[in-house]
Amino acid sequence: MADLSLTTVPVATGIADVAAQATAAAVGGDTAPVGPGRFLYVNNGSGGSITVTVATPGTVSGLAIADTAVAVAAGKHAVISLANVFRGATGRAAITYSAVTTVTVRPFELGV
Numbered sequence: 001m002a003d004l005s006l007t008t009v010p011v012a013t014g015i016a017d018v019a020a021q022a023t024a025a026a027v028g029g030d031t032a033p034v035g036p037g038r039f040l041y042v043n044n045g046s047g048g049s050i051t052v053t054v055a056t057p058g059t060v061s062g063l064a065i066a067d068t069a070v071a072v073a074a075g076k077h078a079v080i081s082l083a084n085v086f087r088g089a090t091g092r093a094a095i096t097y098s099a100v101t102t103v104t105v106r107p108f109e110l111g112v
Contacts, residue, residue, distance in 0.1 A: 001094065002026040004107050006033045011111040019043050019077075022104035029096040031088075032107035038082040039109075040095065044072040045102035052078065054086050055094040082107055 007021050015021060022043055032040055044050050050072050056065040065085070072078045086093035097103055 001029045001031050003092070004030045004032045004105065006038070006107050006109055008109050008111050015108075018106070018108075019104070021108075022106040025097050025100040025103040025105045027100050029094060030105060031090065031092040031094055032082055033109075034082045034084055034087045034091075034093045035109070036083070037110040037112070038107060040080040040082055040093075041106050041108060042070075042072050042078040042080065043104045044074060044076055044078075045104065046099060047074050048099070049073050050103060051098040052080060053096045053098075054080060054082070055088060055096075056085055057088045057094075058085060 009015050018041055042052050052070045054068045056067050058065050070078055070080050082093050088094050
């Protein structure tokens with residue numbers, strides 16, 4: 001898995017071209033920092049729908065919490081929360097993709 005770098009969205013200026021900040025999704029998946037105000041931007045430039053899965057490592061009363069799976073249609077974008085519930089043993093979220101051809105991603109955090 002590749003460790004994705006976090007990009008802060010400046011309060012005063014924002015980011016005009018979010019897609020330009022994104023990098024190629026890794027075949028074996030990626031990891032990203034988690035926390036309040038953090039999210040994963042996904043750009044699916046492929047000709048088919050993909051599913052982005054963020055592992056939820058926690059349990060409630062011994063029962064596993066379901067992973068978050070988001071379908072991203074061909075040519076569309078998605079924003080997926082990177083809340084603390086996704087924090088794994090490494091302190092980061094584990095993210096996998098059903099396909100990565102022409103899929104780009106970037107974790108962001110909102111500036112304060």
